[in-house]
Each structure stands twice: as C-alpha cells, then as structure tokens.
Amino acid sequence: NNNHVNSVRVASPASNVTSELADIDWDNLGFGLMPTDYMYMMKCSQGDSFSKGELQRFGKIELSPSAGVLNYGQGLFEGLKAYRKHDGNILLFRPEENAIRLRMGAERMCMPSPTVEQFIEAVRATVLANERWIPPPGKGSLYIRPLLMGSGAVLGLAPAPEYTFLIYVSPVGNYFKEGLAPINLIVETEMHRATPGGTGGVKTIGNYAAVLKAQGTAKANGYSDVLYLDSVHKRYLEEVSSCNVFVVKGNVISTPAIKGTILPGITRKSILDVARSQGFQVEERLVTVDELINADEVFCTGTAVVVSPVGSITYQNERITYGNDGVGRVSQQLYSALTSLQMGLTEDKMGWIVEL
Ligand code: COI
Numbered sequence: 439n440n441n442h443v444n445s446v447r448v449a450s451p452a453s454n455v456t457s458e459l460a461d462i463d464w465d466n467l468g469f470g471l472m473p474t475d476y477m478y479m480m481k482c483s484q485g486d487s488f489s490k491g492e493l494q495r496f497g498k499i500e501l502s503p504s505a506g507v508l509n510y511g512q513g514l515f516e517g518l519k520a521y522r523k524h525d526g527n528i529l530l531f532r533p534e535e536n537a538i539r540l541r542m543g544a545e546r547m548c549m550p551s552p553t554v555e556q557f558i559e560a561v562r563a564t565v566l567a568n569e570r571w572i573p574p575p576g577k578g579s580l581y582i583r584p585l586l587m588g589s590g591a592v593l594g595l596a597p598a599p600e601y602t603f604l605i606y607v608s609p610v611g612n613y614f615k616e617g618l619a620p621i622n623l624i625v626e627t628e629m630h631r632a633t634p635g636g637t638g639g640v641k642t643i644g645n646y647a648a649v650l651k652a653q654g655t656a657k658a659n660g661y662s663d664v665l666y667l668d669s670v671h672k673r674y675l676e677e678v679s680s681c682n683v684f685v686v687k688g689n690v691i692s693t694p695a696i697k698g699t700i701l702p703g704i705t706r707k708s709i710l711d712v713a714r715s716q717g718f719q720v721e722e723r724l725v726t727v728d729e730l731i732n733a734d735e736v737f738c739t740g741t742a743v744v745v746s747p748v749g750s751i752t753y754q755n756e757r758i759t760y761g762n763d764g765v766g767r768v769s770q771q772l773y774s775a776l777t778s779l780q781m782g783l784t785e786d787k788m789g790w791i792v793e794l
Contacts, residue, residue: 460570460609464577467611469742476567478560478605480552481589484597488552491560493567496606506588506598513587513643514543517741518704519579519610520565520794522572523782528565528794530582531780533558535704540586543640548597549586557584562794564605571609575781578611581742613680613742614662618773620749620761621662621738623678625727626652627754630669631676631699638676638699645701649679665751667727668699675725681740682706683748685725685733686768692729695722705739705776711788712775718768730758735766737773745773 462472473496480491506512516536521529537557544551552560561582565572572580584605588598614621629652631645632638638645652664665683668674675683675694682703684693691713696702714720730736736748747769750759760766765773778784782791 462609464573464609467573467578467609468615469581469610469613470608472571472608474568474571474607474609476564477607478564478603480556480560480603482550482601484550484590484599484601487550488556488601488603491556491603493563499602499604501589502591504591504593506590506592507643509592510588510595511642511644512547512549512598513585514540514547514549514641515586515643516540516582516584516641518561518582518584519741519780520572520582520607521579521781522575524575527782528569528572529780529782530561530565530792530794532704532708532790533561533792535707536561536584539641539702539704540584543642544586546637546640547642549588550601551586552603558792560584560603560605564607565794568607571607573609573611578609579780580607581610582607610742613740613744614746616662618747618765620747620763620765622660622750623663623665623736623748623752624656624659624661625730625751625753626656626664626666627672628652629666631666631679633669634698636699639696639702641701646679653679661752673726675727675730676700678738681738681743681746683725684709684737684739685729686735686737686766687729687733689717690719690721691768692721692723692725694725703740705741705744708788708790709739709745709772709776712772712779716771716775727753733758733760735760735768737766737769745769745776747773 476493477496480488482488518536534554537554541551586603589602590598590600592598656664663678665678666676677700710720730751738746747765750757
C-alpha cells in the first residue's frame, strides 16, 4: 500500500460521491486541520525547475534538521478553496492568481517555483484525489494549502539546495469562532506586521509567526484579531493578521493600497471588482486610522475569512462600533455576491471559476 495513487488520479470527478462520503459532521466545520487522503509532492534542486510531482498518502514528511525552511524561514504558502456545486461539480476560485502570487513570492524568497500550469494541475489532482472531503453545497469548502519550501540542508545562510512544493487540503467552515457574526478588532499600536522593503507583500511563513504574539494578547482580551498600522507613520491601516481590511463610507469603499507591506489578497482584488460592478466607488489608497471613526462599515476579506463584517474596533482605548451588532448592508451585499459566484449559484461573468 504505497504512495502512488494512479487509481485515484484517474477517478472521474462525479464518481463515488455517495459511496465515498467522508463520515464527518458537516454542520459543524470550523477552520482546523482534518487529515484527508492524499497530498501532492514535487521536488527540485536549486537551479533546476520543477518537473514531475505525484500524489502520496497524506502524512508526515521527512526533513533534515538543517532544512532551509526550518532554520532560516525559506518558505511560502498559499490558500484557495474548492466548492461543491449542487450538480456535483467541483469549482475552484481563481487558482491562477494563487499560482502567480506564489511565483512572485518565490522570486523574493530566492526559491524556484512551479509554473502556473503545474500549480493548477497539482491543485486539480489533489482536490480530485480528496474529493470525498469536499463539504456538501452550502456546508463549507475544501481549503487547499500549497506550500513551497527550502527543504534541502543548509548551515551557513544561503538558499537551500533543494525545494519542495506540497499541497494538502482540509474541509473547512467559518474561520472566526464568531461564524458570520461581526468580529471585534483591536488596533495594534506597538508591534508591526511588516516594514517597507521587507516581505509583508509576499505570503512567506514568517509573516504569520510574527503576528502570533499580538494576536494572542488580543484574543486573551476578548478580541477576534488585530488590525495593524504602518510601521513608519503608525497612522495608516495595513491589514489584519490573516486578512485585508476595507472601510465603507457612503458609496465609497476604500482599502489600503498594495505597496509591499500588505498582502495582495485575491479576495481583496475580487471584492474590489465586484464592488465596482455593483456601482460602488472603489479606492485603493492610504487609509488613515482616523477614518475608522466615521466609517459606516468595516469588513475584512481573505480566502479563509471570505468577507467578515467588523462589529467593533478598539483604538487607544476607544471602541468604535459598526452595524448595531448586525452585519452591515454593504458587507452583506458583497459577501453574498462573492460567495454566490464561488459556489456557482450565479453566472460567472468575470471568468473566475475553474470547473474541475
Ligand atoms: C487564507 O486566507 O487563505 C490565508 O492564507 C490566511 C491564513 C492565516 C489562514
């Protein structure tokens, strides 16, 4: 019973849906790892290109204690989701955007990266191999987590001699424990997520370790997460630990512009387009922390969080509230528009959906 799974690779998407349903409580999915059947692995040496990957049984991986990723943080990740449609088909949302972002990040982190085609093909194979773990329509999605890492051994500081591209998946529901209810944020005034010239604009693993401390304090004090300010002026909004942030005022929807310190979210970019197509005026610019005071609504976007309405933001001991404990009108409208598209409930005029 070894790792090669050609039988799974050739399984047709529509097959075995009823006979191989995973035995889990689909109504109570949170955002945690549920081990599935298969993962995808592809390796290459430094200076080479990725050429051939394969599906393996999901499980532990072997790394040298001196792997580049373990010692010097040479690693990137991605996140995207597969949805099951009512007709049984499986939908991916803009996977080529993840592929492109991974390639940009790999350049910054001195790593080789799969081509866009290799990336999408690997995602497709991994999702199909784990098809029985895709939640039924409306119950959640299959979260797809690609990783790219320096897996070769180093001791002196240098790019690793070998790289591994890996994809695993897990069925997920809502990211925040609040579910779809508004989240409560606190503006972090001491610590920063990113600095100009750093790696805040790429999805490197270290960016996420760096926010754990402030996030932990925030959670201990009853907040859902932390909203970061820019590290130079300490005045402009950047992002939340795991998502981008938007401010609504009248018909104008604003979000911090991408300038190297903010993660270029695919949901962020999609929401900007959806909002524009619905007649909102959309602005990518510097957004000051003071604008939070007069905003009508604030919401966050991300693959994991989707569109999360913000119910309150605490800044320097002042608590600003939004939406009277409910979901703001604009946040609700954009959430519905985006998720209907992702779940295949509305026609995809944008060309964003890839049907497996
Ligand atoms: C995602 O939204 O997919 C992310 O990568 C954020 C992560 C912290 C869950």
